[in-house]
Amino acid sequence: MGIRKLIQVAAVLAVLATSTGQLPRILDKVRVAQLHLIQDSQASKWGHAMLLSRKK
Numbered sequence: 001m002g003i004r005k006l007i008q009v010a011a012v013l014a015v016l017a018t019s020t021g022q023l024p025r026i027l028d029k030v031r032v033a034q035l036h037l038i039q040d041s042q043a044s045k046w047g048h049a050m051l052l053s054r055k056k
Helices: 003-020 023-041
Strands: none
């Protein structure tokens, strides 16, 4: 899959998420996943990343 196809798929998914009103929820999930990725990749001498509390 080329980068152009990947960009097209991402754009279509973003438009679908926006049109259904799910974009804030998806962005929240992406941010949590990014924080978990940072926590999993950090060295043992680093401080701990603070996770934000999630509102339900």
